Amino acid sequence: MSAFEQWCGRQGIQPFLATPYHVMNFIRAIVPHGETVAWRELQGISHAYASVGLSDPCLSPLTIAEFDKHFPTPCPRGWNAKEQEAFSRMPPDIKKIVVARRALDVRELRRIQNELAQVKKEEANAAS
Secondary structure (H helix, E strand, O other): OHHHHHHHHHHOOOHHHOOHHHHHHHHHHHHHHOHHHHHHHHHHHHHHHHHOOOOOHHHOHHHHHHHHHHOOOOOOOOOOHHHHHHHHOOOHHHHHHHHHHHHHHHHHHHHHHHHHHHHHHHHHHHHO
């Protein structure tokens, strides 16, 4: 949590008294370092808060929305408005898992469709 601790020190904030608003501003400060660094920092904050039994400010809708504003994860295609709204509230790591699983499901569906088409083609050729 060192980058966050340093940032808090410059802001005059005690790290374990930081609110989601403070974490949101921290995200804005580290955006230039990229998504990987920002995500690693948020995971460090979450771990530190969990280790002392405090509520995780990184799970706040405010914090999630700020992270997504700078590092968006598109909602899977075909989701209705209610599902898209629920997706927008998910933590970034969960969003990435959902998107990755959806992509695997789509690829598997296409593979099965292609396999079925091949079987039908072979049956049609055999019947001729």
